[in-house]
Amino acid sequence: MKLRIGQKLLVAAMAMAISLPAFSADPIKFGVAGAHSGDLASYGIPTVNAAKLIVNEINARGGIDGRQVELLIEDDVCKPEVATNTATKLVSSGVHVVLGHICSGATKAALPIYNNAGVVVMSPSATNPALTQSGDYPNFFRTIAADDAQARTEVDFALKMGLKKIAVIHDKGDYGKGLAEFAKTFLEQADGAEVVLYEGVTPGAVDYSAIVQKIKRSGADAVIFGGYHPEASKIVSQMRKKRMDTVFISDDGVKDDTFIKVAGKYAEGVYASGPKDNSQNPLSGAAVEAHKKEFGSDPGASSMRTPTRRPWP
Amino acid sequence: MEYFIELLFSGLTRGSIYALIALGYTMVYGIIGLINFAHGEIYMIGAFTAYIVSSVLAIYGFPTLGIIVMAGLAAAIWSSAYGYTIEKVAYRPLRHAPRLSPLISAIGMSIFLQNYVLLAQTSDFLAFPELIPEFEFMEPVAHIVGSTDMVILVTTATVMVLLTLLIKFTRIGKAMRATSQDKVMATLVGINVDRVISTTFIIGSSLAAIGGVLIASHIGQINFFIGFLAGIKAFTAAVLGGIGSIPGAVLGGIVLGLTESFATGYVSSDYEDVFAFSLLVLILIFKPSGILGKDEIQKV
Amino acid sequence: MVTLNVVKRSLKVSLWFAFLTFPIMVIKADPLEGTVEWRWENLFFVALGCFVLSILSRVVAVQQEKRKSRRLAQSRLNEPLVQYILHTPRYLYPLSAAALLFTLLFPFLFDTYQTNVMTTALKSVATS
DSSP states (O other): OHHHHHHHHHHHHHHHHHHSOOOSSOOEEEEEEEOOSSTTHHHHHHHHHHHHHHHHHHHHTTOBTTBOEEEEEEEOTTOHHHHHHHHHHHHHTTOSEEEOOSSHHHHHHHHHHHHHHTOEEEESSOOOTHHHHTSSOTTEEESSOOHHHHHHHHHHHHHHTTOOEEEEEEOSSHHHHHHHHHHHHHHHHSSSOEEEEEEEOOTTOSOOHHHHHHHHHHTOSEEEEESOHHHHHHHHHHHHHTTOOOEEEEOTTTOSHHHHHHHGGGGTTEEEOOSOOOTTSHHHHHHHHHHHHHHSSOOOOSOOOOOOOOOOO | OHHHHHHHHHHHHHHHHHHHHHHHHHHHHHHHOOOOTTHHHHHHHHHHHHHHHHHHHHHTTOOHHHHHHHHHHHHHHHHHHHHHHHIIIIIGGGTTSOTHHHHHHHHHHHHHHHHHHHHHSOSSOEEOOOOSOOOGGGGGGTTTSOHHHHHHHHHHHHHHHHHHHHHHHSHHHHHHHHHHHOHHHHHHTTOOHHHHHHHHHHHHHHHHHHHHHHHHHHHOEEOTTHHHHHHHHHHHHHHHHOTTOHHHHHHHHHHHHHHHHHIIIIIOGGGHHHHHHHHHHHHHHHOTTOSSOOOOOOOO | OOOHHHHHHHHHHHHHHHHHTIIIIIEEEETTTTEEEEOHHHHHHHHHHHHHHHHHHHHHHHHHHHHHHHHHHHTOOOOOHHHHHHHOHHHHHHHHHHHHHHHHHHHHHSOHHHHHHHHHHHHHHHHO
């Protein structure tokens, strides 16, 4: 599915590239920036592969208006401080348009540099609302819904299911807490809904039974969780082991194959919001096939996430 | 009242988990006065070995009981091997170096081991199998305390008693105590200090492996980074209880776990760490060597 | 020199490390897919690498021992090179001038990206 996003992006990019003043038959420089190494590489590499696939296809057809597309692939390891270097390098090598960055933090750091250079940037995965809504970066586009839209979807979904008492839990990170705050605001605005618990948990803890007991005591019908799959699967499995059947609703940080693998049978009945499921779309199927043929692996989990900083002193 | 008991048990479980890892820190510190920062990674390697062995056996169709025993054994064997090797490679050459050198070496070893597992295995979270089954007789209280929690509690208590007995009454225990009091004198009376230190590392590491297997099957997932986070809390527990003391490590772990659990339950989980570390500061102000620590003015 | 004894001990070391790294380096199992990947070539590389490193370290240790005893025999004051340079103005001044010149010229000699990397590196040196 990420491939599909990549594809859309590329088509958009091509369209924009054409609209740039074309001086001669110089190649169109298409930057791909994101995490291509490090522990978050699994979120960035599929975009690179997708870009390679589509660019090969376009170049084989003779390029765009006779201009070949040249890929400039740069790694930012999802770190803001590296992302500025990445952006500077791309800009100084005369990039026309950039696909990336993958993580919100890195994207935010890199955007001013692209903005000054007048380069269009499109991200398949940076979901921080401020990136588009602040109006600071007119050069930024994305093919994924912002966090507040996700929170809205989750709240609407819970209300539609007739769940009134809701516990909002987050992982204290930028992404999770931001989403939880939106969810809380929307719930408070809604009629009849009540936030019975609003708390952050420490990510990476060895045990979450205390917070699980607290959720039970709050009498919540549902939990809305903002954060990533490792904490979500721990909380869900401990809830189920404590024989609770509270509904669990979460975000696209949880909508990941790893969540289903790790939580196993406890993943049953968990709801997660995310980009539209287009796995049934024939274009998507073809893209996945092409990816498998070229790189010998699956294009990776569908969800993207904004990484939190690792606590190393 | 039921809420209180629920929080009590969740605190005890959490505390026992910290205690299992803290025992390794405290033993090594007691003998050579070194904070073995790589201990958390030993625990992680134990969990990974158990994961790998149990996966392979499960794929080749072994019976469940066999898998549990083999995975536990393999974890203990390889963790001890790693502990032994780390001591030999990274700490022994620095035994007469300034105090900070082995400490830095330990931090380096910890980063090295994390990246070694990251590169040789994966950066993803892996689903750790539930090795401990859900016992029938636990069903009536399952909403308060699960089977795995119970196994962790019992194991920690047993391990603590066995270790105390080992150190008080056996030959090697006596040698350990002698070494911790005065290495030079211990050598003079014919104790092979190198061997005592190696044994300490082996015992500490196999405890970490037991902890790794139990905790991983409790939380159901592992990755290369679990050792760091668990290690920091376990280290805190060891300091709280008085580093170098075996009952102290267990007490420190339980106190830390209970504080966190009650802070979450009655205040907010946002402040869980604030309460835990405020307690640490308070105890260290009034009793600088920890709850059960011996009063002596020295060391890092 | 490389004696038979050194080879034997290095062989033991490499065997030990091969055993030590066996589960994590060799086996990669996925219980959900039911696949086990045996990467025996890693075992070979670990063993080979450890063997070579062990022999090297032993040879170097012997050499150092020799040099130390020779130095003791000559009993000459022996400062590290860096210390020597820092204490001798005749070398220190031209060298610092050259370093300063290089720093100033760096942005002109290399492109923006290299300069960026350098500034980031120096920044982290200054802050750490």
